Amino acid sequence: MTVHLVVPGLFGAFPRSEQARRVQRLPVLERLIARADQLQGPVSYPQALFQLYGMPAEAPLATAPLCYHSDSAGQPESRYLLHADPLHLRPDQDRLLAFDFQQQPLRTGEADSFVDAFNRHFQADGMELLAPHPQRWYLALEVEPDVDFHPLAEVIGHNIDSFLPYGSGARHWRGRMNEIQMLFHSLPANMQREAGGLLPVNGLWFSGGGKLPDKVPGGFAGISGDCCLLQGLDALAADAGSDQLIVEHAVGRAVLDADRTAWEQALAELDVRLQDLMDQDLQLYSCDGLAWRWHPGMRRRWWRRSRPIELGLHDQ
Numbered sequence: 001m002t003v004h005l006v007v008p009g010l011f012g013a014f015p016r017s018e019q020a021r022r023v024q025r026l027p028v029l030e031r032l033i034a035r036a037d038q039l040q041g042p043v044s045y046p047q048a049l050f051q052l053y054g055m056p057a058e059a060p061l062a063t064a065p066l067c068y069h070s071d072s073a074g075q076p077e078s079r080y081l082l083h084a085d086p087l088h089l090r091p092d093q094d095r096l097l098a099f100d101f102q103q104q105p106l107r108t109g110e111a112d113s114f115v116d117a118f119n120r121h122f123q124a125d126g127m128e129l130l131a132p133h134p135q136r137w138y139l140a141l142e143v144e145p146d147v148d149f150h151p152l153a154e155v156i157g158h159n160i161d162s163f164l165p166y167g168s169g170a171r172h173w174r175g176r177m178n179e180i181q182m183l184f185h186s187l188p189a190n191m192q193r194e195a196g197g198l199l200p201v202n203g204l205w206f207s208g209g210g211k212l213p214d215k216v217p218g219g220f221a222g223i224s225g226d227c228c229l230l231q232g233l234d235a236l237a238a239d240a241g242s243d244q245l246i247v248e249h250a251v252g253r254a255v256l257d258a259d260r261t262a263w264e265q266a267l268a269e270l271d272v273r274l275q276d277l278m279d280q281d282l283q284l285y286s287c288d289g290l291a292w293r294w295h296p297g298m299r300r301r302w303w304r305r306s307r308p309i310e311l312g313l314h315d316q
Helices: 027-035 045-052 064-071 108-121 170-185 188-195 228-235 249-256 260-277 296-300
Strands: 003-006 037-040 080-092 095-099 127-133 136-141 203-210 222-224 244-247 282-285 290-294
Touching (some): 003 045, 003 260, 027 260, 108 136, 108 188
Antiparallel strands (some): 282 290
């Protein structure tokens, strides 16, 4: 039995402080990375899950129907689905920056207000906005769009101009996104949020389009992780297998939030839990193109010296 440990955001990519910041040491994790066999790995968190469950993992990945299957408790949906994640778009000089609502969560009633307004406005256009979860919305389409989208994780905190839809239908979808901004701008739900000191919802981000597969080839004897994609894949798994899958979300979430303190804390907690996991066969995925294969006998590779995570990888 092998434990598969998925840790998006492992290397953080935070700038060092101009003042001399003490480098955080993570002895267990550093030892694993120094002494394990380094492999080529998946380049993103969704790709890691698709590969581990035996699904085709070439981008773009159809994550939306799987997440919807989990969020809706398996409600049947045969239409083409896209993520339609609510965003706050903030002008910054000549840029438009995108932020999500993890720090200021939307309530169910708020989500329903935006969904109702959207569906009234676009009811003749063959698409319907669905919100089975107040934070995660989906767009159901009768016809597959002739356009591609960038995943939301690439966009948060960045200028959206670098990540706009592309393909033959890009112009149409960029126009739709502008229309949605104008529609949401004056909604009472947004006015109430702003009056309460909260960020308004003034955009949607589309990505991860596709239709739900009949089944997922792989599977695990046990999983740990609070993620709609993970739960959606596991619900359709055809084979339970014998391995264990653990996803550490707190590390990657801290990176998306640009919260170095939370990232350090999440890694410190992981380092404590990792001690027991290293008594068995283990594979670690950092979701940036690298992975490591470990078995307990590798502890004897004493000549491979550890180094702090934030200083980069040890040359083995």
